[in-house]
Amino acid sequence: MKYLKIVFINLLLFGLGSCDYRYGGEPYYDYNSQYTPVIMDRADLEQSIRIIGPREIKDFGKIYIKDSLLFINEKFEGIHVVDNSDPSNPENLAFIVIPGNIDISILNDVIYADNAVDLIAIKYTGDSVIVIDRNRNIFPELPAPEGQYYSYEGSDDRPENSVIVKWILK
Secondary structure (H helix, E strand, C coil): CHHHHHHHHHHHHHHHHCCCHHHCCCCCCCCCCCEEEEEEEHHHHHHCCEEECCCCCCCEEEEEEECCEEEEEECCCEEEEEECCCCCCCEEEEEEECCCCCCEEEECCEEEEEECCEEEEEEECCCCEEEEEEECCCCCCCCCCCCCCCCCCCCCCCCCCEEEEEEEEC
C-alpha cells in the first residue's frame, strides 16, 4: 500500500509538472519587457555587412588580436579594426558594420561573426570586406536584456521575414 501511494504521488507530480502552456494554448503569464526589439528585414540584414570609416567605441565587447590588429566588438553593431603596431599610439582604422553582432573569432585570416541569427564568414582586406559564407538561422533570436526570451515571433505588428538585431530601452 505504501508503494502504491508513492507511485500515485509521483505520477501526480509528473502530470502536474508537464502542464506547460508554451506548447499550445494560452500563456499563463503576461510578460511585458522594458525593452523594444529593433527588427530588420532579412534581405536588408544580408546586405548590411560593409566597412565604414573609424568611429568612437561606445559599448565594447570582446577583443580579438590578430598580428598587429585588434578587432574590437561593439555589441550589436559590428567590429572596430584598430592598428596596434605601436601600442602607445593605437590607430582606429575602420568599422565593420554587422548588425546583431556579439561574438567574433578569426581563423586563417577569415573572420567568423554572428550576424543576429546567422553565422557569417568574412574576409577583411583593409579597405573592404567580402562575405565568404553565410549560414542562416544558426543562433536563436536575441533575448531581451532582462534575460527573458520574449516571443516576438507571433506578434501581429512584426513584419514577416524579419530578425531582431538588438533591444533598446523603452
